[in-house]
Amino acid sequence: MTSIAILYVEDEETDVMLLQHVLTKAGIGNSLRTVKDGKAAKDYLAGDGPFADRRLHPLPGLVLLDLNLPYWSGFEVLEWIRQEPQLRRLPVVIFTSSSRPDDIARAYDAGANAYLVKPNALADLSTLALALRDFWLIHNRLPTTLGVPPSVPPVA
Amino acid sequence: MKAAAVRVLLVEDSFSDAVLLQESLAQPGLGGFDFTHVECWAEAVQCLRQKQFEVLLLDLSLPDITGRDTFLRARAEAPHLPIVVLTGETNEAVGLEAVRHGIQDYLIKGQAYGRQTARAIRYAIERKQAEETLKRTEEALRSSERQLREWNSELERRVAERTASLEETISDLEDFSHSITHDLRAPLRAIRSFAQILGEECLACGRSRAQEHIERITSAAARMDKLIQDVLQYSRLARSELKLVPVDVQGLLRSIIETYPAFQPPHVEIQIEGPLPRLLGNEAALTQCFSNLLGNAIKFVAPGTRPQVRVWAERVGNPKAEIRNPKEGRRPKSEERHEPLPAETDQLPVTNCQSPATQHATRNTPQPPALHSFNPQGSTLNHMVRLWFADNGVGIPKEAQERIFKMFQRLDKSCDGTGVGLTVVRKAVEKMGGRMGLESEPGRGSRFWVELKGAADQPG
Numbered sequence: 167m168t169s170i171a172i173l174y175v176e177d178e179e180t181d182v183m184l185l186q187h188v189l190t191k192a193g194i195g196n197s198l199r200t201v202k203d204g205k206a207a208k209d210y211l212a213g214d215g216p217f218a219d220r221r222l223h224p225l226p227g228l229v230l231l232d233l234n235l236p237y238w239s240g241f242e243v244l245e246w247i248r249q250e251p252q253l254r255r256l257p258v259v260i261f262t263s264s265s266r267p268d269d270i271a272r273a274y275d276a277g278a279n280a281y282l283v284k285p286n287a288l289a290d291l292s293t294l295a296l297a298l299r300d301f302w303l304i305h306n307r308l309p310t311t312l313g314v315p316p317s318v319p320p321v322a
Numbered sequence: 323m324k325a326a327a328v329r330v331l332l333v334e335d336s337f338s339d340a341v342l343l344q345e346s347l348a349q350p351g352l353g354g355f356d357f358t359h360v361e362c363w364a365e366a367v368q369c370l371r372q373k374q375f376e377v378l379l380l381d382l383s384l385p386d387i388t389g390r391d392t393f394l395r396a397r398a399e400a401p402h403l404p405i406v407v408l409t410g411e412t413n414e415a416v417g418l419e420a421v422r423h424g425i426q427d428y429l430i431k432g433q434a435y436g437r438q439t440a441r442a443i444r445y446a447i448e449r450k451q452a453e454e455t456l457k458r459t460e461e462a463l464r465s466s467e468r469q470l471r472e473w474n475s476e477l478e479r480r481v482a483e484r485t486a487s488l489e490e491t492i493s494d495l496e497d498f499s500h501s502i503t504h505d506l507r508a509p510l511r512a513i514r515s516f517a518q519i520l521g522e523e524c525l526a527c528g529r530s531r532a533q534e535h536i537e538r539i540t541s542a543a544a545r546m547d548k549l550i551q552d553v554l555q556y557s558r559l560a561r562s563e564l565k566l567v568p569v570d571v572q573g574l575l576r577s578i579i580e581t582y583p584a585f586q587p588p589h590v591e592i593q594i595e596g597p598l599p600r601l602l603g604n605e606a607a608l609t610q611c612f613s614n615l616l617g618n619a620i621k622f623v624a625p626g627t628r629p630q631v632r633v634w635a636e637r638v639g640n641p642k643a644e645i646r647n648p649k650e651g652r653r654p655k656s657e658e659r660h661e662p663l664p665a666e667t668d669q670l671p672v673t674n675c676q677s678p679a680t681q682h683a684t685r686n687t688p689q690p691p692a693l694h695s696f697n698p699q700g701s702t703l704n705h706m707v708r709l710w711f712a713d714n715g716v717g718i719p720k721e722a723q724e725r726i727f728k729m730f731q732r733l734d735k736s737c738d739g740t741g742v743g744l745t746v747v748r749k750a751v752e753k754m755g756g757r758m759g760l761e762s763e764p765g766r767g768s769r770f771w772v773e774l775k776g777a778a779d780q781p782g
Contacts, residue, residue, distance in 0.1 A: 180511075284511070
């Protein structure tokens with residue numbers, strides 16, 4: 167299994183606790199880092215302010231991103247990541263309660279790597295945690311560097 | 323009746339010509355003319371502004387103006403006054419030109435003064451009046467057209483405005499239902515999930531009573547969640563426009579039964595007394611309807627009874643039967659005459675399928691009417707087809723039969739249900755241009771029916 171940090175951007179504390187619970191049961195509870203809003207996500211990813219220490223706040227291999235966030239919406243965070251040369255390859259999975267077709271389309275347009283709707287039952291959330299672990303930490307190959315050389319044109 | 327003398331303004335600088343003209347028209351029998359004579363255009367203008375005339379006789383060569391300018395100025399000065407110009411023998415062409423510029427007639431000076439001239443003057447007056455009337459009519463027409471165009475554009479503007487406001491309302495409603503999904507369901511997700519985690523922990527500690535209480539919390543939250551989903555589904559359905567296409571209801575029913583283990587033996591026995599016709603409907607809405615009806619049919623049975631459900635189709639007797647508005651209330655039974663679907667021909671006599679004999683035969687096992695098979699070769703186009711769902715459940719008393727279609731109405735609180743299922747079915751059926759109802763008695767099961775338009779039969 168790949169050892170990576172997962173950054174979960176979520177303002178709902180209960181959702182954070184629940185995901186922590188099911189990821190722990192799935193055996194990957196240690197990898198979870200959380201921030202409560204879009205601005206903090208940006209600071210974390212940029213290693214700014216309280217997140218300067220990369221031993222405590224390692225650069226994640228995967229971002230789980232809620233859409234409905236205070237200050238910066240999930241879309242804004244995603245758009246920022248995609249135009250940041252040092253982060254452009256970072257896999258971002260949208261994790262939201264919205265199943266609106268508009269939101270789904272917009273997320274993919276902005277360069278999301280997957281779109282997951284928060285399950286309502288704990289059992290379903292557990293299944294999803296296992297699927298996340300299996301797909302992103304076992305089967306999927308992550309890029310060795312998240313940054314992109316300047317010659318590669320940015321995503322539209 | 324003697325006509326009043328015609329009031330003439332004569333503009334003529336030649337005194338002799340003027341006298342000649344006036345005298346020739348003074349003859350008896352010409353109707354009488356009341357002349358005002360001036361000798362130049364300036365005087366004529368003054369007169370025109372002070373007095374009312376019925377006609378202007380205008381010499382074209384005056385001391386202060388001559389030629390075509392004369393009649394152009396006169397026409398402009400008195401646009402509504404009949405004008406007859408007087409020309410010399412050598413320049414008749416000017417007279418013709420004058421006529422082309424809205425002058426009523428021209429007279430050649432010195433020729434045939436008298437009766438002919440009198441007639442020419444009177445004709446000129448008549449002609450001008452007719453022209454004026456025509457002009458007024460045309461003007462009125464143009465103004466009506468203008469008004470119509472204004473109203474039309476006003477109407478279009480209003481329609482656009484209303485449409486925009488409706489679209490805004492719809493989008494508000496959509497936002498509202500989305501916010502319900504998110505904001506009302508999020509706390510429930512937390513309640514359910516943490517109660518479940520707590521329950522697991524209690525179980526691990528062997529605290530079974532606490533675990534039982536937690537289970538109640540979990541199931542209440544689950545029920546609340548289901549309620550929200552059902553109401554959302556209803557509101558989505560109520561807003562949506564259902565596209566109607568021919569649906570193979572038999573195939574649809576079979577796939578619903580195959581999808582849900584709860585609809586399969588050994589728990590229950592659901593029999594489709596086919597073949598069922600193709601109906602005009604919306605597959606998603608029909609799936610919802612059939613699942614809800616089958617779910618109800620197997621849910622409300624007496625303890626220890628194995629649910630049995632039969633489904634069959636029949637053609638509604640009167641092909642021209644109107645879709646009744648459910649708000650009008652139920653028709654008396656006697657009017658509800660249906661014809662069992664034809665086995666061989668479309669021309670079967672109309673019979674009442676709910677004859678007393680059939681009703682008596684219905685005990686705890688649902689009995690389809692004797693003739694219930696559907697002939698797929700028979701055309702069902704433009705016919706209403708009634709699908710029956712008969713169960714061996716507890717039945718519904720007469721007085722409660724209308725109430726069960728209302729939202730949140732549950733007759734049996736011990737069964738899990740939100741009281742929205744039938745409300746959704748009824749709304750969906752109405753959206754598909756159909757109607758629904760039931761026949762039931764306590765202890766004798768229920769027979770729900772859904773009536774929809776038959777679709778043209780599949781080719782081949």
